[in-house]
Amino acid sequence: xxxxxxxxxxxxxxxxxxxxxxxxxxxxxxxxxxxxxxxxxxxxxxxxxxxxxxxxxxxxxxxxxxxxxxxxxxxxxxxxxxxxxxxxxxxxxxxxxxxxxxxxxxxxxxxxxxxxxxxxxxxxxxxxxxxxxxxxxxxxxxxxxxxxxxxxxxxxxxxxxxxxxxxxxxxxxxxxxxxxxxxxxxxxxxxxxxxxxxxxxxxxxxxxxxxxxxxxxxxxxxxxxxxxxxxxxxxxxxxxxxxxxxxxxxxxxxxxxxxxxxxxxxxxxxxxxxxxxxxxxxxxxxxxxxxxxxxxxxxxxxxxxxxxxxxxxxxxxxxxxxxxxxxxxxxxxxxxxxxxxxxxxxxxxxxxxxxxxxxxxxxxxxxxxxxxxxxxxxxxxxx
Numbered sequence: 001x002x003x004x005x006x007x008x009x010x011x012x013x014x015x016x017x018x019x020x021x022x023x024x025x026x027x028x029x030x031x032x033x034x035x036x037x038x039x040x041x042x043x044x045x046x047x048x049x050x051x052x053x054x055x056x057x058x059x060x061x062x063x064x065x066x067x068x069x070x071x072x073x074x075x076x077x078x079x080x081x082x083x084x085x086x087x088x089x090x091x092x093x094x095x096x097x098x099x100x101x102x103x104x105x106x107x108x109x110x111x112x113x114x115x116x117x118x119x120x121x122x123x124x125x126x127x128x129x130x131x132x133x134x135x136x137x138x139x140x141x142x143x144x145x146x147x148x149x150x151x152x153x154x155x156x157x158x159x160x161x162x163x164x165x166x167x168x169x170x171x172x173x174x175x176x177x178x179x180x181x182x183x184x185x186x187x188x189x190x191x192x193x194x195x196x197x198x199x200x201x202x203x204x205x206x207x208x209x210x211x212x213x214x215x216x217x218x219x220x221x222x223x224x225x226x227x228x229x230x231x232x233x234x235x236x237x238x239x240x241x242x243x244x245x246x247x248x249x250x251x252x253x254x255x256x257x258x259x260x261x262x263x264x265x266x267x268x269x270x271x272x273x274x275x276x277x278x279x280x281x282x283x284x285x286x287x288x289x290x291x292x293x294x295x296x297x298x299x300x301x302x303x304x305x306x307x308x309x310x311x312x313x314x315x316x317x318x319x320x321x322x323x324x325x326x327x328x329x330x331x332x333x334x335x336x337x338x339x340x341x342x343x344x345x346x347x348x349x350x351x352x353x354x355x356x357x358x359x360x361x362x363x364x365x366x367x368x369x370x371x372x373x374x375x376x377x378x379x380x381x382x383x
Contacts, residue, residue, distance in 0.1 A: 009040070021093070026057075034129070034363055060128035063091040063099065065121045073155070074115060075105025091121040091148070098204045099123060099148060099168045108152070108159035115154035122149045125167075126254075134184050134252060136190055142260040146168035151250040157185045162211050169255040171205035177276040178259050181209045184252040190257065195275045197358060198381045200278070207255050258304065270374045271306040274362050275343075278380035281346040281353055300346040301379060303362055305334065312336025315365030319344065320357055334365050338353045346381055356381055 014022040031037065038333050069089050076086040084090060090100040101119060110117045121148045121220045126135050131147045150166055167181060180198050182191040187283070199208040258275035279301040281307055303317055317330040327348045334340050346354055363375040 001218050008223045011070060012039070033067050036060075036096040048369075055324045056122075060125045060130065061123065063097045063121070063123040065089075065091045065093075065119070067100075067119055067121075067198055069103070069108075069119045069138065069155075071151075072101075072119075073103045073108040073110070075103055077102075077104075089119045089121065091123060097123060098201075098206050100166045100168065102166070104163060107158050107163045109156045109158075111154055111156050117155045118150040118153045120149075120153075123147070124149070131252075133189070134191075135355070136186070137189060138182075138256065138368050139260065142175045142256050144255040144257055147252060147254045149183075149250065149252045155249075156368055157249065164208055164210050165253060166208040167253060167255050168204070171202070174205070174255075175257070176202055177279065178199055178257045179207055179255055180258050180273070180277065182254055182256045184254075186252075191254075193258075193271070194253070195377060197352060198277055198376055200242065218299060234252065244272055255362045270308055270311065270363070271366075272303065272361070272375060272377045274301045274361070274377060276357050278300060278343070279346070279383045280383050283382070298343050300344045303342040303344060303361065303363075303377075305332075305340040305342065306340060307334045307336055307340055307365065309337040309367050311343065312338075312339075313366035315363065317342050318362050318364065320360045320362070327359060332365075353383070354381055356383055 012024040012026065012074055014024045017023055029186070038054055040052060040054045040057055040326070053066065064248055067089060067379055072087050074087065080086045080088075082093075084093075084100075085102060087103045087105075088100050089103070091097055092099070099121065101121065108117070114265045124131050125146055126143045134147060135143065143170055150165065168383075169179065179200055181194045183194055184190075185192050194209050194211065198204070198209055201208070225348075258273075281299055285298075305317075309375050312334045313336070315332050315334045317332055318326060320326055320327040328344065329349065330342060330344065332340070332342055348354055358378060358380050361377045361379060362372075363377075
């Protein structure tokens with residue numbers, strides 16, 4: 001049990017895999033529900049130095065990985081020979097849980113040659129007492145899977161690049177038209193929608209989003225140096241460490257059901273997102289817990305707009321192609337200080353179905369001016 005005690009510990013036998021990794025197995029039947037255990041591993045290097053690492057686990061944990069990512073952050077997206085990308089940091093290398101981080105070239109750099117970049121990736125059951133406060137902020141029914149806490153250490157993050165996070169959800173209970181990724185704000189104790197296109201893989205049971213606004217998703221210190229690469233050393237490209245910049249960052253994420261979670265996304269500034277995203281143009285049932293009522297079925301998507309006090313009144317939701325061509329202008333009478341819902345059937349102003357692709361939406365309303373970035377959202381049509 002945690003904390004680790006040598007006198008009460010049991011030695012675990014390990015087997016060496018073809019990948020060179022060591023694997024040990026602990027039967028679930030030997031673990032007591034609600035108890036947190038601590039695994040300690042010791043390794044001795046060729047220079048006779050001993051390294052000790054510890055990892056928490058238990059029946060409430062759906063995975064917990066603490067791994068070096070110095071190779072992954074190089075950004076090589078080729079296959080590593082074991083069915084994974086070389087720039088991928090999975091939570092569970094066995095493949096039982098497909099949650100992972102993926103780093104494009106130039107997104108993350110080590111801050112020092114003396115510190116090895118690491119990633120801690122933990123999954124916890126929504127029924128675990130350890131995350132009870134976070135779950136209560138939305139209600140258990142709003143979660144489509146586990147809660148995931150990600151921590152990066154000894155790195156500098158390039159906010160212009162960002163990286164991808166893939167989270168597994170419960171395929172047995174999920175509605176593919178009602179999934180998005182949210183992040184827990186430790187300051188406000190509220191869940192916030194992660195903006196951008198969410199890519200759903202129904203076969204693996206995952207949702208993938210790109211974390212671009214790292215300052216609001218993973219806390220990044222202002223003034224961090226931007227990544228660079230060293231020259232080719234004759235064998236490979238090697239990442240050049242940076243002095244200064246961010247050392248560590250962390251965040252808790254979850255796959256949520258917007259139709260249920262929507263009423264907990266509160267704030268004093270305007271927020272806008274749509275669900276499902278991506279979406280098709282088939283009829284689908286979507287329920288809203290707040291704001292204007294919508295028909296029982298929608299053959300497109302629902303645009304969720306949080307309107308702060310001081311705004312409201314006549315406004316527009318304008319939808320554009322990536323080239324800036326106006327596709328649809330939806331006139332809306334927004335209610336101030338409330339959640340507003342706007343349906344879009346995926347048709348243009350001429351009544352024709354739009355083509356597959358990515359579209360931008362911009363909300364305009366009366367009252368106090370809002371920041372353009374708060375009023376803009378992106379969505380994808382996949383017919």
